[in-house]
Amino acid sequence: MRHKSNIKARHVAVYIITMIVLMVVLPFLAIRLFPVILDREGPSYDGSIPDTVEVWITEKEACETIPFEKYVQGVVASEMPASFDTEALKAQAVASRTYALGRIKAGGRLCDTVHCQVYRSDNIPSKVKKAVEATAGQVLLCNGKLAAHALYFASSAGRTENSQDVFSGSFSYLVSVDSSYEPGATHKKEVLTMSVSKFADKIKKAMPELDFGSVTSRNIKIRSRSEGGRAALVQIGDQKVSGADIRSALGLYSTRMKFSFKGDKITITTGGSGHGVGMSQYGANGLAKKGKNYRDILRHYYQGTDVSRGT
Numbered sequence: 001m002r003h004k005s006n007i008k009a010r011h012v013a014v015y016i017i018t019m020i021v022l023m024v025v026l027p028f029l030a031i032r033l034f035p036v037i038l039d040r041e042g043p044s045y046d047g048s049i050p051d052t053v054e055v056w057i058t059e060k061e062a063c064e065t066i067p068f069e070k071y072v073q074g075v076v077a078s079e080m081p082a083s084f085d086t087e088a089l090k091a092q093a094v095a096s097r098t099y100a101l102g103r104i105k106a107g108g109r110l111c112d113t114v115h116c117q118v119y120r121s122d123n124i125p126s127k128v129k130k131a132v133e134a135t136a137g138q139v140l141l142c143n144g145k146l147a148a149h150a151l152y153f154a155s156s157a158g159r160t161e162n163s164q165d166v167f168s169g170s171f172s173y174l175v176s177v178d179s180s181y182e183p184g185a186t187h188k189k190e191v192l193t194m195s196v197s198k199f200a201d202k203i204k205k206a207m208p209e210l211d212f213g214s215v216t217s218r219n220i221k222i223r224s225r226s227e228g229g230r231a232a233l234v235q236i237g238d239q240k241v242s243g244a245d246i247r248s249a250l251g252l253y254s255t256r257m258k259f260s261f262k263g264d265k266i267t268i269t270t271g272g273s274g275h276g277v278g279m280s281q282y283g284a285n286g287l288a289k290k291g292k293n294y295r296d297i298l299r300h301y302y303q304g305t306d307v308s309r310g311t
């Protein structure tokens, strides 16, 4: 009897240990090892902003410690023309501050190039300084969490993109919205003409791992478009590739592209400049000129977000 109850006790002990492992240890390890998954909608935000940031200065091949708000000034001055409306500059300041904080919280290092955000330390117009100071410490929040992927780009030529149609991740605040008012936008319509054989060479050179077969004007087609109107899937010869791959292979301003053919020539027409996700900078300027303030602009381009109270 005693022996039997020992076995029973051992079973109960094994059961309890198994349950502890399943319900406590494994979730704990999952959180420790894969925090990114849980941070899908952004890192939690406790209202604090670091006083300084470490930025890799490419020219000096060294890291510099820069006061955070001074860094934001240098980014806004580099990323948006100072001639833009003050409200657009303020929107840019909040977006850039949020994006930088997101990278810091994710443990990434900031550099001064387009890889992160372009930054310069000198020639900061006073208009930019004032716009940054007016939003000091303010960041974009989505459901109380940092909207860490506060992406932006130059111009959309009509509509922005869902993030999952351009990059791998989908974020509730990076969805396709109207951006039809972009006065003075550069690269509204870019036209590139070349022979079909040169076009085929460029594509094949950029994607040597794919066998395109014989490429002719009859088998170059845009097969599907994203909600924002950009080329999603493009047929080239025997292959289907993404609009983004075509953009990088040909160095196009955007994936909002159209093809037309005449004789042995192909003409590629593109609209807008940049990846199309998040805030259109020319769109922000357009909304500002229509009387919208920076909070309205940010709420439009980053749906469901709000600006924190700041410092």
Ligand SMILES: [Zn+2]
Residues within 6 Å of the ligand: 109, 110, 111, 112, 113, 115, 116, 117
């Ligand atoms: Zn970088």
